[in-house]
Amino acid sequence: MHNILVTPGDGIGPEVIDATRRVLDWYGKNRNFAFAIEEGLVGGIAFEKTGRPDPDDTILKARRADAVLFGAVGGPQWDKLPFNQKPERGLLRLRKDLELFANLRPALCFDALKDASTLKPEIVSGLDILIVRELTGGVYFGEPKETTTLPDGQKRAVDTQVYTTSEIERIAREAFELARLRGKRVASAEKSNVMVTGVLWRQVVSKVHKEEFADVELSHVLADNCAMQLVRNPKQYDVIVTDNLFGDVLSDEAAQLTGSIGMLPSASLGAKDTNGKQYALYEPIHGSAPDIAGQGLANPIACILSLAMCLRYSFARVDDAKLLERAVERVLAEGYRTGDIMQPGMHKVGTTAMTDAILKALQSLA
Ligand code: IPM
Ligand code: MG
DSSP: OEEEEEEEESTTHHHHHHHHHHHHHHHHHHSOOOEEEEEOOOTHHHHHHHSOSSOHHHHHHHHHSSEEEEEEOOOGGGTTSOGGGSTHHHHHHHHHHTTOOEEEEEEEOOGGGTTTSSSOHHHHTTOEEEEEEEOSSGGGTEEEEEEEEOTTSOEEEEEEOOOOHHHHHHHHHHHHHHHHTTTSEEEEEEOTTTOHHHHHHHHHHHHHHHHHOTTSEEEEEEHHHHHHHHHHOGGGOSEEEEOHHHHHHHHHHHHHHTSOGGGOOOEEEEEEOTTSOEEEEEOOTTOOOGGGTTTTOOOOHHHHHHHHHHHHHTTOOHHHHHHHHHHHHHHHHTTEEOGGGOOTTSEEOOHHHHHHHHHHHHHHHO
16 A cells, blocks of 8 residues: 655645546556555645644654655745745755655656747757756755844845765765666766865765766766756756756756646655655646636646656556656647647647546556
8 A cells, every 4th residue: 555645735736736636546446556645734725724834744744655746835925924934844844854855857848849848849859858956955954044134234144055975975876876777877067166065066976976887977067057058958968966956946947948847747755764665755846836726727747747756766666657658648749738838729728628638548548
């Protein structure tokens, strides 16, 4: 029995999670996938109901679960809350408390969508890159992180960028291991020209490479140059490994290459403990999209593809993951489009009809 915690959260989170639960039910009925679902509150909705965006109860449930399926958090109604009560804290606490240090963000351009990108089709067609973002360190969590008032009355705010050798080693190993299963090339992005954390990053990645992964090709790239190369010639990359903040920025950029941020899944993984247990959280990277929330318009594909990642990484169901990815490819080839990826001549649908189409494709491909 696989225990899955779903945390729908805010905005379009509940809609895309509902769609994904329908797909899970399909796997339960048709693919002998036995699972139990718990629900957890997170984000703005959790703040409304419990006074905290990151309830202890949700963290506890997440620890008990084999995998977490996360919707989205945030919305304009919570913008004015104090920093540590903002919806995003719910997600950040899950990452930190479960030590989900490895964030896998594939950017894959489906053939049917190569014209939906804002870049020329020949630049993005066939694109298949993987951003491996360090997720529990760096400037997101470094201390001090504070705002103080100076004697002259003005404010001074500090965030701290900090990395240790072991933090860099473990994310580098993750990236090299994943590269071995793909194109065997890793580009490591940092700012070693201006940041000492960047200097250490480059040294440690090089050492791990030399000692353990000499069969993989390693290159180093400055993060700003990487941002430029991603729009110039993204297909030069296979795996990009980078820190928390650069990974946040570069993965949004990579997402747009594929036509829509509504398409991209992610996995956040911890280390395996001695019993083989590995904490894992799967989430669409699009966020809560408050402007279209509650209208049945959201693209459920990113969340559904996050379930595919979950099947692959948490439950070793590689064939089932591939089946789901093929079903998504099929509905896109058939012309189904939600508003965010709509193109002339295609068949515009909402969340439910898109999910219906995916279920139908699963049924016929299975
Ligand atoms: C992401 C998001 C988050 C981040 C926010 C919601 C805290 O942008 O997952 O990329 O900055 O990490
Ligand atoms: Mg982001």
